[in-house]
Structures are given as C-alpha cells and as structure tokens.
Amino acid sequence: MRQLILASASASRRDMLEGAGVDFIARPVHADEAALKAAMAGAPVRDIADALAEMKARKASLGEPAALCLGVDSIIVVDGKIYDKPTSRADAAAHLAAFSGQVMTLMSAIVACEGGQPIWRHIGIAKLHVRTLSSAAIDAYLDVEWPAISGCVGCFRIEGRGVNLFDKIAGDYFTILGMPLLELLRWLRAQGLVQP
Secondary structure, eight states: OOOEEEOOOOHHHHHHHHHTTOOOEEOOOOOOHHHHHHHTTTSOHHHHHHHHHHHHHHHHHHHSTTSEEEEEEEEEEETTEEEOOOSSHHHHHHHHHHHTTSEEEEEEEEEEEETTEEEEEEEEEEEEEEOOOOHHHHHHHHHHHTTGGGGOTTSOOTTTGGGGGEEEEESOHHHHHTSOHHHHHHHHHHTTSSOO
C-alpha cells in the first residue's frame, strides 16, 4: 500500500484525517506562498488556491516520489479582496472589521501528487455570512481567541467560538475546517487507501 503524506502543519487537517481513520504521515513543507500569489495577481481566486495546494503537494512528492502526497490550501475572499493569515492581534482586528456584515467566500483546494505529478484535485467552496461586528465584540472575541487563531486565514475556528461570528453558512463543514474531506475520502477509497 502506498504511503500517504499530508504536506500540512494544520492541526485541524490532521484531526480530520485521524478522525476518519486514514493512515497518513504529516510532513509539512515550506512553500513561498507570497511569491506565488504575487506571480498570479489578477488570476481567479480558485486558480490561486489550486496552485498553492499543487505547489505544496509537488514539493512533498519530489522528496517522497513513491508516496501519495496531499497539498492543501485555503483562501478567504471578502468583497473581492484575498486575506492572508493575520500577522498580529491588530491585523486580526482589522480583518474582522472588514469582514463585518459581509459574505466571506472560503475556498479549500486539495491536490494529490505522485512522483512529482498531480493526479487528482478538488476545490471545496463555502459562503459564510459574517454578522455585523462592533469593535467591542471584536475585542471581546480576540481576548478569548488570540493567539490561537493566528494561523487561521479567516481569523476563526468554526469548531470553537468562531461560529459566533456568522449568521448563516452555506457549504461543507469540512471545507470550512480547511479540507474538502468527503471528496478526498471518496477518492482515497477508489485508490484502495481507506476502507469502503
């Protein structure tokens, strides 16, 4: 059986795979996401998410050519602007103020590579309607959630207090957690890597 490698440091992605009973090794890779985003400025957001996931999967696959390597990336877009992970509490507060009353589009892309070549890909999309947030509500939220959300692109953990930021959510829960798990499991079953 082929070894499955998750090229991600994300705890939620590891938890999802472990919870589903998938046998894998987490082996994060360093990828210059900023350079790729700059090179793809103006491209459709879903293409950028897909390219970031592929870059991570390829990098892992080149180091482990016999393994099946998964690269994953999530991008948040609000009012046409792509948001990165917050760099400070003040940055997180600015993000949340910009998200207030808006619809957040979250794209979670996953690419599988083997022998350095992509062999499967999927992009999950969710729409999250952010409730109107006062500055006091943002401060109270960050008092509890910062710095735990510093690694979260949308400044929230949907499985925790972050769910309070939203009025309505349309999309797959696992995609919102950071990986379109149902589609991945369907594909892994077809590969014989998880039990039917």
